[in-house]
Amino acid sequence: MTTPPRPTRLTFHGPLSETRADALVRRLAGNGPATVLDIGCGWGELTLRLLAAAPRATGTGLDLNPDDLARGRHTAEERGLAHRVRFLQESATGTTRGPADLVLCVGASQALGGELPTALGELRRLVTDRGRVLLGEGFWQRTPTGSELARMWPGASADDHQDLPGLIAPATDAGFRPEWTETASLDEWEEFEPAYLADTEVWLAEHPGHPMAEETRQRADRHRAAWLAYRGVLGLAYLTLVPVRAV
Ligand SMILES: C[S@@+](CC[C@H](N)C(=O)[O-])C[C@H]1O[C@@H](n2cnc3c(N)ncnc32)[C@H](O)[C@@H]1O
Known part of the structure; x- marks a missing residue:
């Protein structure tokens, strides 16, 4: 009997359009990185595109999820990039894998601890x-209401995120200047969130009596309710950060 599927319709594990991904890859590869370190890489789609655009670069992706890492390795093989990338199943907290010329940390700052x-x-x-x-x-596009927070993730609080200026201030405090600040559009969110659940929804429709159906339905319903509560409220910012040189 088939088990609930993993999402196959996601290109990236977040709201990121092809247009924005192309622009990010052009800008980041344009700086001529020789090494790329991807923190919480998932299946590493952005790293693989960067390695294709920067043919002398090598990459390392760190994640805890073996299935996502396996997808990354498989795609690397398919694109002839396997000899230039390592997908490692290890925590990025306190990692000794750097320094690298380009560090990606997309939707994964929690992996760095604190x-x-x-x-x-x-x-x-x-x-x-x-x-x-x-x-x-992530950042709040506006302050969420109590009723929206109650429908988001368990224990969701207005303190879980900053507003957009609240992301820039700690970045400059840490020794960076923001070369580029951009945010995912509602269209990007509306491509990402349904794609995240689509395979599961089809599976649920086709397997109503499956022993895992009830648990899977509850999980899908919770996720959709959360998405509909944070739709237009939770944003995702992409900050391209440049280290400030020592004087
Ligand atoms: C929202 S996903 C983003 C994946 C990828 N960066 C992307 O944009 O497609 C967050 C990832 O962080 C990973 N992660 C969480 N804690 C981690 C840790 N301590 N070390 C490495 N990866 C971690 C998760 O397994 C998950 O794949």
Whole structure:
């Protein structure tokens, strides 16, 4: 009997359009990185595109999820990039894998331990002096109401995120200047969130009597309710950060 599927319709594990991904890859590869370190890489789609655009670069992706890492390795093989990338199943907290010329941390600052200022301090430690960091980080587009928070993740609180200026201030405090500040559009969210659940919804429709159906339905319903509560409220910022040189 088939088990509930993993999401196959996601290109990236977050709200990121092809147009924005292309622009990010052009800008980040344009800085000529020789090494790329991807913190909480998942299946590493952005790293693989960067390695394709920067043919002399090598990459290391760190994540805890073996299935996502296996997808990354498989895609690397398919694209002839396997000899230039390692997908390692290990925690990024306190990692000794840096420094790298380009450090990606997209939707994964929690992997660096602690709050955002701690993560930014770690990113500064992990990037070379002339390198770049791409930080993809959640922020509130407006203050969520109590009723919205109650429908988000368990224990959701207005303190869980900053507003957008509240992301820049700790980045500059950590020794960066924001080369580029951009945020995911509602269209990008509306491509990402349904794609996250689509395979599960089809499976649920086709397997109503499956022993895992009830648990899977509850999980899908909770996720959708949360998404509909944070739709237009939770943003995702992509900050391209440049380390400030020592005087
Ligand atoms: C929202 S996903 C983002 C994945 C990827 N960066 C992307 O944008 O497609 C967050 C990832 O962080 C990973 N993660 C969480 N804690 C981690 C840790 N301590 N060390 C490494 N990865 C971690 C999760 O397994 C998950 O794949």
